Amino acid sequence: MLERVHLMIIREVDRQGSLTAAAHALHLTQSALSHAVRKIERQLGTPIWDREGRGLRLTQAGHDLLALANRLLPQFEHAEARMSQYAQGRRGTLRIGMECHPCYQWLRKVVAPYLAGWPDVDVDVKQRFQFGGIGALLGYDIDVLVTPDPLQKPGLHFAPVFDYEQVLIVARTHPLASVAFVRPEQLADETLISYPVDPHRLDLYNRFLTPAGIVPKRHKVIETTDIIVQMVASGRGVAALPLWLADEHADRMALVPLRLGEEGMAKQIFIGTREADGEIDYLRAFIALARQGQTDPGGVGSGERPPKC
Amino acid sequence: MLERVHLMIIREVDRQGSLTAAAHALHLTQSALSHAVRKIERQLGTPIWDREGRGLRLTQAGHDLLALANRLLPQFEHAEARMSQYAQGRRGTLRIGMECHPCYQWLRKVVAPYLAGWPDVDVDVKQRFQFGGIGALLGYDIDVLVTPDPLQKPGLHFAPVFDYEQVLIVARTHPLASVAFVRPEQLADETLISYPVDPHRLDLYNRFLTPAGIVPKRHKVIETTDIIVQMVASGRGVAALPLWLADEHADRMALVPLRLGEEGMAKQIFIGTREADGEIDYLRAFIALARQGQTDPGGVGSGERPPKC
DNA sequence: TACCTCTATGAATCTTTCTCATTGATTGAT
DNA sequence: ATCAATCAATGAGAAAGATTCATAGAGGTA
Incomplete structure (x- = not known):
């Protein structure tokens, strides 16, 4: 199932330009990311990146997911912020x-x-x-x-x-x-x-x-x-x-x-x-x-x- | 971290009216849901439901999350559908x-x-x-x-x-x-x-x-x-x-x-x-x-x- | 060619999630 | 008032999943 983490990975890989860099930004090892990517690509049935030599380039599907990530992740983040405000007794x-x-x-x-x-x-x-x-x-x-x-x-x-x-x-x-x-x-x-x-x-x-x-x-x-x-x-x-x-x-x-x-x-x-x-x-x-x-x-x-x- | 599953739980509890029913709808045991709910509420720091006797009623925070769920989940679902179309060679x-x-x-x-x-x-x-x-x-x-x-x-x-x-x-x-x-x-x-x-x-x-x-x-x-x-x-x-x-x-x-x-x-x-x-x-x-x-x-x-x- | 950098992979480990079994609480019916 | 039914909560063990380590392979560069 497509999860928030996956969107975070896609967004971070896009920002950082490489899996390795994204892994560090997400406080994970490169291996963990590679495994995760492999798994979600297998689940979705379609690659998210084309492997071009040592680099990656987003596929059409990947572009869609990146757009999705950029739309949804801020909403998650905002919701969490709001929750933590509720937690502190603030209204919003x-x-x-x-x-x-x-x-x-x-x-x-x-x-x-x-x-x-x-x-x-x-x-x-x-x-x-x-x-x-x-x-x-x-x-x-x-x-x-x-x-x-x-x-x-x-x-x-x-x-x-x-x-x-x-x-x-x-x-x-x-x-x-x-x-x-x-x-x-x-x-x-x-x-x-x-x-x-x-x-x-x-x-x-x-x-x-x-x-x-x-x-x-x-x-x-x-x-x-x-x-x-x-x-x-x-x-x-x-x-x-x-x-x-x-x-x-x-x-x-x-x-x-x-x-x-x-x-x-x-x-x-x-x-x-x-x-x-x-x-x-x-x-x-x-x-x-x-x-x-x-x-x-x-x-x-x-x-x-x-x-x- | 707030995950897609949590939104699914919140939406399903709202639809079904009870944790137990939602659990079945999600192909989980009641216990699993209860644990999950307890955990996310602890993480967020604020309850999502007020326990009223044997039932639940959404808190303000819960209402926010339900609205979030109704906004985001369809997008996840649509994205997955699209991915599976890509997987089948269809364009979208x-x-x-x-x-x-x-x-x-x-x-x-x-x-x-x-x-x-x-x-x-x-x-x-x-x-x-x-x-x-x-x-x-x-x-x-x-x-x-x-x-x-x-x-x-x-x-x-x-x-x-x-x-x-x-x-x-x-x-x-x-x-x-x-x-x-x-x-x-x-x-x-x-x-x-x-x-x-x-x-x-x-x-x-x-x-x-x-x-x-x-x-x-x-x-x-x-x-x-x-x-x-x-x-x-x-x-x-x-x-x-x-x-x-x-x-x-x-x-x-x-x-x-x-x-x-x-x-x-x-x-x-x-x-x-x-x-x-x-x-x-x-x-x-x-x-x-x-x-x-x-x-x-x-x-x-x-x-x-x-x-x- | 040697070297650097990036991704891929297998096995072991660690973490999380789920189930089972059980309890306590509330509600409605007899 | 009691009993049965329904629902949520909880602890312990089992299952599943994620992460790491170690290492290999591949592309690009000096």
């Missing part, structure tokens, strides 16, 4: 996925009181997903997804947590700095700075530039909000940010937030969960706390600013 | 997911030549998905998804396979039978028959009725195309079908296909795969064959009708 870990770069600051304001209110629950935040946030949610890599794209799917549930306005930030010395609002055409000759996200997922394109048939002169990609803000302040480009984030930085930097279009660009952040998890109390509590910010400005975090912004 | 099983009821007839015309061309590949078709077709694709429950909703996600790839026109079918005796095309208002007093799908996913609502603010008088749900057609022919309601399917039945039944709106309702069917599977030859071949129908009417199936319809 709430794994939060973020598909919304600038929401990080907002999240911190939700997580702080949550950790205080649920001392036996840990929180983990992930930001990179092989199959996107929805995939991570469906694949049980995360328990909660913070995203601007709610995407109704069976088995999932999305709830809005807050509304905000997306604005363009420019340096105070920028020619556009004094306009009442920005038109798409006015960006045709600008350098746009954004997070490293597929442009098709940026609302600045979807809802502003593309409908007007405009493409900015250049598009730079930067990971961190702080650097983006500094780049903009130094006049090297413009960027789209939530108004509340822009305001926070505008205090300290030479920045001006500009309305995108005459009406402004309204956005919403949603929080997604699996319907199957509907009864997990500490998860419900998190969502309740997150949504609370929407209607009760003082409820989340420092209270220095309404979370609705 | 192409698991096709269908999110498009009436496409079934089309699929048969693609599958027939595919099976002939790839004698060492099996085909399996699934139509029910816990997390929807996309979830099934991401969760490796299927390898190919046939769907009208392409839904671009990272890690997935969608390709259009054919276009068709969605029409309304009514009985030949129906008052609407002679109109040039149907307006939304004309359905306000009708009984609509559809497949059992969430109305929000029916384009008849999304693109026709809802924009006009119309709701049909009744909405009946039926599983099989044949029965739907018979119900319509007998004057008990109207239904939306692909034109080519409607035509097929119109030959034999007293049916009339009607254009939906002045322009008609154009639809497209897509075929989705995981990008990671891009190099699997028999999968590429399937997609190639499926798309072929789009441009080469004689290429798929009986040739009695252009697959584009």
Whole structure:
């Protein structure tokens, strides 16, 4: 029978490149591994590796098993970690996925009181997903997804947590700095700075530039909000940010937030969960706390600013 | 270490309701199971069941593990099945997911030549998905998804396979039978028959009725195309079908296909795969064959009708 | 060719798992 | 209340399985 060990062997051989090295990594002798491999290959009836001289190369079957290992082993590991948390009296870990770069600051304001209110629950935040946030949610890599794209799917549930306005930030010395609002055409000759996200997922394109048939002169990609803000302040480009984030930085930097279009660009952040998890109390509590910010400005975090912004 | 056996035990105890019964189902003695359970609980540091008199009830930790078991065990089983196919010289099983009821007839015309061309590949078709077709694709429950909703996600790839026109079918005796095309208002007093799908996913609502603010008088749900057609022919309601399917039945039944709106309702069917599977030859071949129908009417199936319809 | 490195294999040993036999506890029926 | 039936727990011995040691074979390299 195909066992967890076998998957571990396959994964380790792939990582280390040889049976001998994998054996050491697994704290076994080379002989033990060889025996184990021989046995499982005989049981499955198909080789996992082609022996090429002194080396191995995965067969088609082996590739399948490696993919299986990479999918299943993390789940085993996570389950064990969770069990050991239960063992220590802790409730579990709430794994939060973020598909919304600038929401990080907002999240911190939700997580702080949550950790205080649920001392036996840990929180983990992930930001990179092989199959996107929805995939991570469906694949049980995360328990909660913070995203601007709610995407109704069976088995999932999305709830809005807050509304905000997306604005363009420019340096105070920028020619556009004094306009009442920005038109798409006015960006045709600008350098746009954004997070490293597929442009098709940026609302600045979807809802502003593309409908007007405009493409900015250049598009730079930067990971961190702080650097983006500094780049903009130094006049090297413009960027789209939530108004509340822009305001926070505008205090300290030479920045001006500009309305995108005459009406402004309204956005919403949603929080997604699996319907199957509907009864997990500490998860419900998190969502309740997150949504609370929407209607009760003082409820989340420092209270220095309404979370609705 | 948490092993596959443990998950099997947990699943089986849940299915059978008792350790003793589970033991028999697993071809073990009750004693063996008891020992195994005791050991894994000691290793994990947390009980999996609360002992209630002579019975067991899952703890929170146990529920987690049961969920894990239900997620992982099928994947082990599928992998083993695939290995045994490799062992027999077969290439594997192409698991096709269908999110498009009436496409079934089309699929048969693609599958027939595919099976002939790839004698060492099996085909399996699934139509029910816990997390929807996309979830099934991401969760490796299927390898190919046939769907009208392409839904671009990272890690997935969608390709259009054919276009068709969605029409309304009514009985030949129906008052609407002679109109040039149907307006939304004309359905306000009708009984609509559809497949059992969430109305929000029916384009008849999304693109026709809802924009006009119309709701049909009744909405009946039926599983099989044949029965739907018979119900319509007998004057008990109207239904939306692909034109080519409607035509097929119109030959034999007293049916009339009607254009939906002045322009008609154009639809497209897509075929989705995981990008990671891009190099699997028999999968590429399937997609190639499926798309072929789009441009080469004689290429798929009986040739009695252009697959584009 | 000599040498190094990697995998394969047989036999012995050690570890784990399973069964048997038995006990204690709970439930339902008489 | 007692008896019978059912279920889980446990200890000891048996069976099965995994690991190691020692060694051979094979491919690549200097």
